[in-house]
Structure formats: C-alpha cells, structure tokens
Amino acid sequence: MLPCCHYVRGMSRWVLATGLLCLFFIFSLSCHRPMKVVAVDPQFRDRPRLAVLVIFDQLRGDYLERWESLFGEDGFHRLQHDGAWFQNCHYPYAHTVTGCGHASVLTGCSPATHGIVGNEWYDRAAGEVVNCVVSERYQRVPPTPAAAKKTTAKEDSLGEKRTKGHGAPDRLLAPTLGDALKAATGGRSRIVSLSFKDRSAILPAGRQPDACYWSAEGGKFVTSTYYRERLHPWVEKFNAGKPADRWRDMTWDKLRPDLDYERYSGPDDVAGEGKGAMQGRTFPHPMGSLLYYQALYNSPFGNELLLDLVKKAIDAEHLGHGPVPDLLCVSFSCNDPIGHIWGPDSQEVLDVTLRSDLIVKELMAHLDARVGKDRYILALTADHGVCPLPEVSRAKGKDAGRVSPSVLRREAEAFLDETFSKGEKTRWIENSSEPWFYLRRDVLQGRGLKQSDVEEALAGWLKKQPGIQTAYTRTQLLGELPADDALGQSVRLSFHPDRCGDVAIILKPYYLFTSALLATSHSSSHSYDTHVPLLVHGPGVQKGIRKDPVTPQATAAILAQALGIKPPARSEAPVPDGLFNEPAK
Ligand SMILES: [Zn+2]
Numbered sequence: 084m085l086p087c088c089h090y091v092r093g094m095s096r097w098v099l100a101t102g103l104l105c106l107f108f109i110f111s112l113s114c115h116r117p118m119k120v121v122a123v124d125p126q127f128r129d130r131p132r133l134a135v136l137v138i139f140d141q142l143r144g145d146y147l148e149r150w151e152s153l154f155g156e157d158g159f160h161r162l163q164h165d166g167a168w169f170q171n172c173h174y175p176y177a178h179t180v181t182g183c184g185h186a187s188v189l190t191g192c193s194p195a196t197h198g199i200v201g202n203e204w205y206d207r208a209a210g211e212v213v214n215c216v217v218s219e220r221y222q223r224v225p226p227t228p229a230a231a232k233k234t235t236a237k238e239d240s241l242g243e244k245r246t247k248g249h250g251a252p253d254r255l256l257a258p259t260l261g262d263a264l265k266a267a268t269g270g271r272s273r274i275v276s277l278s279f280k281d282r283s284a285i286l287p288a289g290r291q292p293d294a295c296y297w298s299a300e301g302g303k304f305v306t307s308t309y310y311r312e313r314l315h316p317w318v319e320k321f322n323a324g325k326p327a328d329r330w331r332d333m334t335w336d337k338l339r340p341d342l343d344y345e346r347y348s349g350p351d352d353v354a355g356e357g358k359g360a361m362q363g364r365t366f367p368h369p370m371g372s373l374l375y376y377q378a379l380y381n382s383p384f385g386n387e388l389l390l391d392l393v394k395k396a397i398d399a400e401h402l403g404h405g406p407v408p409d410l411l412c413v414s415f416s417c418n419d420p421i422g423h424i425w426g427p428d429s430q431e432v433l434d435v436t437l438r439s440d441l442i443v444k445e446l447m448a449h450l451d452a453r454v455g456k457d458r459y460i461l462a463l464t465a466d467h468g469v470c471p472l473p474e475v476s477r478a479k480g481k482d483a484g485r486v487s488p489s490v491l492r493r494e495a496e497a498f499l500d501e502t503f504s505k506g507e508k509t510r511w512i513e514n515s516s517e518p519w520f521y522l523r524r525d526v527l528q529g530r531g532l533k534q535s536d537v538e539e540a541l542a543g544w545l546k547k548q549p550g551i552q553t554a555y556t557r558t559q560l561l562g563e564l565p566a567d568d569a570l571g572q573s574v575r576l577s578f579h580p581d582r583c584g585d586v587a588i589i590l591k592p593y594y595l596f597t598s599a600l601l602a603t604s605h606s607s608s609h610s611y612d613t614h615v616p617l618l619v620h621g622p623g624v625q626k627g628i629r630k631d632p633v634t635p636q637a638t639a640a641i642l643a644q645a646l647g648i649k650p651p652a653r654s655e656a657p658v659p660d661g662l663f664n665e666p667a668k
Pocket of ligand 1: 140
C-alpha cells in the first residue's frame with residue numbers, strides 16, 4: 084500500500100488533471116462517431132462542389148419577363164438579380180420537343196449530332212416507331228406489377244404508347260456533361276438525375292449516373308436495369324410513404340386568390356382549352372381519384388412531389404461533399420402538360436409558373452443549407468416553348484389553325500398516285516412521324532423512280548397546302564443549303580440521316596398538327612417554340628441581364644468551365660463572353 088499511496092501523493096495535481104482529461108477525450112471519441120471530413124482533390128479546390136441543372140419543361144422564354152413583378156424575392160428573382168439572365172436564348176434547331184431539348188442542354192450539341200431527333204421516330208430497319216429512351220434490352224426496376232400492366236397506357240396522359248423494354252440512354256450518340264465529369268474525376272463524381280418523365284431524367288444524365296429516376300404508374304419513382312438492379316434505399320423509403328397520394332380528392336386552387344389572374348394571363352374559360360384528366364376548363368380543378376395520377380401530372384403538385392425527392396437525393400447522396408464536384412440534374416415536368424391542356428395564355432400556366440418560383444426558392448434554400456451558399460453553380464433553362472392556342476391567336480387577328488396529319492398523308496398519297504403511277508393506288512409513304520414523311524424505298528426502286536425526284540415533287544405539293552410554310556427534302560439537307568436560308572439551317576440541325584425521313588413539313592407560324600389530346604403544342608422553329616430562359620447563378624458568375632443571342636446548349640460548356648473540366652466532346656456552343664469574372668483557364 085505504502086508505495087502506491089506514496090506514488091499517488093507524489094503526482095502533481097496537473098498530471099492527474101491531464102490524465103482525467105485524456106480519459107474523457109478517449110471516452111468521448113468512443114461514444115461519438117467522428118465527423119467524416121473528405122479532403123477536396125487539389126485540382127478542384129477552388130471550384131464549386133456541385134453543379135445543378137434545373138429544367139422546367141415548357142417554361143417559355145417570355146414568362147420570366149412577363150410575370151417578373153409577381154415573383155417573390157428568393158426564387159426566380161434570386162437568379163434574375165444575382166445571376167446572369169440570358170433573355171435572348173433560343174434553340175437553334177427546328178424540331179423543338181422534350182427529348183431533343185433534354186439531350187441538347189448537356190451534350191452542348193443539336194439532334195444532328197446527338198441523334199435524339201424526336202421523342203419518337205420511325206426506325207426503318209426495325210419497321211416501327213421507337214421511343215428516344217426506351218430500350219428492349221432493359222427492364223423496369225422494380226418490375227411492373229401485373230395489375231398495373233393493363234393500365235400503363237391509360238396512365239400516360241400525353242397519349243404515348245409505351246413499347247417493350249424500359250429507359251436507357253442507348254440512342255443518345257454524344258456524351259453529356261455528366262460523362263465528361265466522370266472522365267475528369269476518374270468516376271468519383273456523384274451524378275443524380277431526376278424527373279417525372281423518363282426521357283427528361285435519362286437524357287441529361289448521360290451514360291453513368293449514380294442515380295436516375297422518373298415517375299411511373301401510381302406516382303412511384305422507378306429506374307431501369309440499365310442503371311441498377313434495385314432501388315436506392317432512399318427511393319424505396321420515399322415510395323413506401325406514398326407521397327404521391329397527398330393531393331388525392333383535393334382541388335388545385337389558385338396560389339394567389341388576391342391576384343387578378345385575368346389581367347396577367349387571360350380569361351379562365353377560352354375556346355380550344357382542354358379539360359385534362361376530368362379536371363375541367365376553369366379553376367378550381369378537382370384532382371379526383373379515378374384519373375388521379377394523370378391529374379397529378381397535369382397539376383403543379385407533381386413538381387412538388389419531385390422537389391421532395393430531390394431534397395432526399397441531395398441529403399442521401401451527400402451531393403457537394405465529395406473530394407470532387409458532383410452533378411445534379413432536375414427536370415420539372417408538370418409545366419408541360421398544363422401548357423398543352425390550357426395553353427400559354429391561361430391562368431393555369433400563370434399559376435404553375437408562380438408555383439415554380441416557389442420550387443426554385445425551396446430548392447435553393449435546401450442547397451444553401453446542405454451544400455452551402457456560393458458552393459454550387461446552378462443553371463436554369465427549359466427544353467422548348469409552346470404555341471398559343473390557335474383559337475386565341477385567331478381572336479387576336481392572326482392567321483392560325485390546325486392541320487390534320489392523317490388527312491395530309493391521305494392527300495399526299497393521292498398526289499403521288501396521280502404523279503407517279505397514273506392514278507393507280509399505291510402506298511408510297513411508309514411512315515409519317517411528324518414532321519417527317521418516310522417514303523417507301525422499295526416502291527420507288529420497283530418503279531424505277533429516282534428518290535430525289537419523288538421527294539422534290541412531294542415537297543412542291545406540300546408547299547401549296549393550307550397551313551404549310553415550306554418543306555425540305557433529304558436531298559436538300561444532305562447537299563448545300565444557301566447560307567442565308569436560316570430556316571433550312573435549323574432543319575438541318577434537326578436532321579440525322581439514319582433516323583429522319585425524306586421530306587420535312589414546316590408549318591406556318593401559329594399552325595399546329597391536330598391532336599386528339601392536346602389543345603396546343605410545340606415542335607417548330609418559330610420563336611414561341613425556340614425561346615427559353617437561361618439563368619446562371621453561382622460563384623464567379625458576372626451578374627446582369629444579357630441580350631446577346633445564346634443557345635441552351637451553352638449550358639454544357641458553362642458548367643464545365645465552372646467545374647474546371649473540358650466540355651463534353653461533341654459540344655458546339657461556347658461559354659458566352661464575360662460570363663465568368665475570371666478568364667477561362
Ligand atoms: Zn418538354
């Protein structure tokens with residue numbers, strides 16, 4: 084005992100205190116998981132930790148100016164006032180639809196190069212119409228429940244027939260920013276892409292996203308076996324909570340009942356408007372239960388559902404907290420069906436745009452909190468605009484109308500009979516996926532006809548038909564086009580020789596192809612379809628309104644420069660001059 088007591092007494096008080104402190108420290112470490120701090124790769128030390136692409140489907144370029152006074156301070160205004168706002172941003176190609184837009188923004192090129200020439204197109208070799216992102220090689224994850232298989236076609240409110248297989252970027256022929264980022268970081272970047280629509284998640288993401296999800300029947304988010312065999316646990320948990328059912332049997336009312344919507348958009352009840360999924364022409368719109376998931380897609384609530392998933396993804400995937408920058412692509416789809424059903428001058432489109440302002444505000448607040456202010460760069464754009472309802476245009480004294488694709492095809496066949504087979508009935512047109520007529524090459528060969536002659540005759544006839552501005556032939560598009568033929572140049576940017584047809588029909592401004600389901604649409608080279616916003620916000624971005632002409636495809640180079648990597652290999656649109664405070668490295 085004595086030596087021990089002697090020893091204790093002999094220790095100075097500070098040694099004892101230090102020992103106790105050490106013990107406490109060791110105990111603390113064993114009780115708390117130490118915070119994982121990832122060292123930033125020196126190559127990316129001064130770069131944003133996360134690049135964010137936000138697409139609003141069918142957010143036309145003029146909306147942000149038209150309704151600027153109605154937005155709050157932290158949504159669109161934050162981008163408009165603290166970022167670069169390109170007001171003169173147009174797609175350079177003619178066929179402005181969702182697949183083409185979503186493929187173009189982060190490849191930095193046009194359909195002629197990336198190969199996504201439409202949402203669907205006719206595949207001559209297969210003898211069928213193919214969807215831009217549906218591949219027979221892959222299946223849905225999780226598999227489609229047997230009970231849902233029968234109703235899948237009904238669930239698609241845009242009336243697209245779902246073919247066999249499931250989503251994959253097989254038909255995309257150019258790399259995206261995501262692919263360039265994976266290459267630059269040895270695969271270490273995290274890439275997440277989310278949307279309601281399959282093509283809008285799949286095409287911006289490129290070939291190797293870590294998570295790519297879109298909505299399927301029942302409001303559940305799904306992926307395909309191209310990406311992985313099982314859902315991420317955070318998606319599984321999200322789906323299990325049935326968050327899509329939140330608005331069942333509710334109504335879609337105006338966000339701002341205090342506001343005179345008619346003053347800022349137009350009357351609520353207009354000739355030509357649709358009714359959606361039993362939603363009616365005027366506010367309030369019932370969400371119902373029979374066609375509820377269609378109504379969800381045709382309402383702003385689908386965007387809110389996606390935003391919830393986006394927040395979960397940011398947290399679960401620790402976006403912006405790795406050693407190298409990450410990429411998040413989000414495409415909010417619901418603005419598009421709302422515009423298709425009620426038209427761009429409707430109170431419904433005003434309302435969804437006001438609600439989109441809140442989506443931007445909430446998304447940026449979440450990014451500020453989880454990634455950090457000034458630690459991410461965000462670009463916001465749209466995939467196309469939209470044409471006013473022909474009825475609304477006519478009321479304003481414009482020449483406007485609808486062209487029936489089936490009548491046009493029938494009459495074109497009759498013209499070809501008259502011209503090339505002395506009136507003998509022949510089937511000349513193999514397929515007519517708008518805006519293309521695909522001629523039957525076997526028939527032309529069998530009759531000893533030169534294809535270019537038939538194309539030219541058909542184009543000449545088309546040019547004389549009501550509602551048609553002009554037509555271009557395959558032979559023209561493969562040859563020399565006059566440099567001052569701006570329209571022809573834009574059609575050529577939409578033309579991929581292996582995927583497009585033989586004669587392209589260009590409708591007059593304010594004319595549409597008739598559709599049983601859609602009151603209005605987009606897909607032309609007219610400015611209401613090509614004009615979209617482009618806003619860039621983040622560290623080093625020179626803020627201000629820009630009037631110089633740009634294309635949305637510049638987004639690929641802009642985000643690449645911000646991250647300090649090479650733009651995707653086929654990108655064509657450069658970074659606009661003076662966008663970044665620092666000179667390009
Ligand atoms: Zn779209």
